[in-house]
Amino acid sequence: MNITILGPGAIGSLYAYKLHQAGHRVSVWGRSPQDTVVIELDGGSAIHFPNCDVTSLKASDLVIVTLKAWQVELALKPLLKHLNSDAILLFLHNGMGTVEHLATAINHHPVLLGTSTHGALRLSSSQVRHTGLGQTFIGPWNDKGSRCSFIADVLDHAFKPVAWNSEIQTALWSKLVINCAINPLTAINNCQNGGLAHKDYQQQIAMVVREATECANQVGVVLKAEEMLDTVYKVIHATAQNYSSMHQDIYNKRQSEIDYITGYVVSISKRYGIAVPTNLALYHQIKQIESSWNQHD
Numbered sequence: 087m088n089i090t091i092l093g094p095g096a097i098g099s100l101y102a103y104k105l106h107q108a109g110h111r112v113s114v115w116g117r118s119p120q121d122t123v124v125i126e127l128d129g130g131s132a133i134h135f136p137n138c139d140v141t142s143l144k145a146s147d148l149v150i151v152t153l154k155a156w157q158v159e160l161a162l163k164p165l166l167k168h169l170n171s172d173a174i175l176l177f178l179h180n181g182m183g184t185v186e187h188l189a190t191a192i193n194h195h196p197v198l199l200g201t202s203t204h205g206a207l208r209l210s211s212s213q214v215r216h217t218g219l220g221q222t223f224i225g226p227w228n229d230k231g232s233r234c235s236f237i238a239d240v241l242d243h244a245f246k247p248v249a250w251n252s253e254i255q256t257a258l259w260s261k262l263v264i265n266c267a268i269n270p271l272t273a274i275n276n277c278q279n280g281g282l283a284h285k286d287y288q289q290q291i292a293m294v295v296r297e298a299t300e301c302a303n304q305v306g307v308v309l310k311a312e313e314m315l316d317t318v319y320k321v322i323h324a325t326a327q328n329y330s331s332m333h334q335d336i337y338n339k340r341q342s343e344i345d346y347i348t349g350y351v352v353s354i355s356k357r358y359g360i361a362v363p364t365n366l367a368l369y370h371q372i373k374q375i376e377s378s379w380n381q382h383d
């Protein structure tokens with residue numbers, strides 16, 4: 087297939103490399119001004135990818151969006167005019183809400199959403215390390231997308247395991263609830279995920295999960311608060327030594343994905359008139375930290 091990776095950072099480079107190795111014609115669309123982007127995965131041989139090549143973009147059968155959630159709208163909108171209307175769009179980022187913002191602009195494409203538990207780290211502009219084996223689930227956002235389950239097989243062949251999930255909204259909401267519980271708290275309290283096992287956070291985590299689960303239920307996604315709380319603690323223990331992505335972003339003074347994680351829950355709560363005081367407080371705390379950098383810079 088002709089595949090473009092929009093946002094060849096840590097995760098995007100991983101997919102670009104694996105898809106190239108599987109025999110696909112892969113190009114990337116990044117911020118580098120160079121015509122070519124070089125990627126070396128885990129010390130393997132360097133692969134040269136065409137970068138920001140409109141001809142490759144126009145020929146794309148599949149565009150995989152591996153940007154941070156807050157980068158998606160700005161980066162993707164100007165590219166849409168170049169895409170064939172059959173080009174499949176796959177969004178692979180943390181958080182929710184980006185696709186809703188772009189709905190009218192992309193609904194004529196088959197649109198897929200995905201979630202991945204792989205870990206990747208960029209060591210330099212060309213070197214990427216696959217830091218954690220994981221799995222990827224993809225599924226449809228619109229009717230046209232629901233006819234594209236073959237993409238799961240294509241990706242699985244290149245980068246196992248990838249599975250089709252026709253209830254992808256449930257998988258995304260489930261991940262969102264976990265992220266709402268772990269990400270802001272680890273960022274605010276400057277701790278590893280395991281730090282949240284302390285009883286001091288017990289009540290706050292239970293409230294975050296209950297509020298976020300209620301929002302999921304309102305949009306028709308059936309999640310049970312008790313089961314989600316259990317899952318959150320399993321993740322806290324299983325990833326005890328890890329620093330969450332939001333912890334890393336806040337620690338390094340980079341814009342976090344809070345607007346698409348806790349912020350998404352807050353936006354749904356407003357739409358349906360649900361009280362989410364614990365999530366709202368965490369949302370404002372992260373936003374305040376982010377705005378304090380601008381004031382001092």
Ligand SMILES: NC(=O)c1ccc[n+]([C@@H]2O[C@H](COP(=O)([O-])OP(=O)(O)OC[C@H]3O[C@@H](n4cnc5c(N)ncnc54)[C@H](OP(=O)(O)O)[C@@H]3O)[C@@H](O)[C@H]2O)c1
Nearest residue numbers: 093094095096097116117152153154157161179180205206
């Ligand atoms: N890394 C992981 O282990 C991991 C695991 C699971 C999920 N995720 C999720 O995957 C998503 C991507 O994460 P990541 O760690 O891969 O982030 P990342 O390394 O920052 O990758 C984002 C890439 O997009 C590029 N970019 C930004 N704005 C752009 C634009 N306007 N046009 C083209 N390219 C643009 C960035 O360029 P610059 O380098 O110039 O900023 C960067 O190369 C996030 O939602 C993250 O939460 C990551």
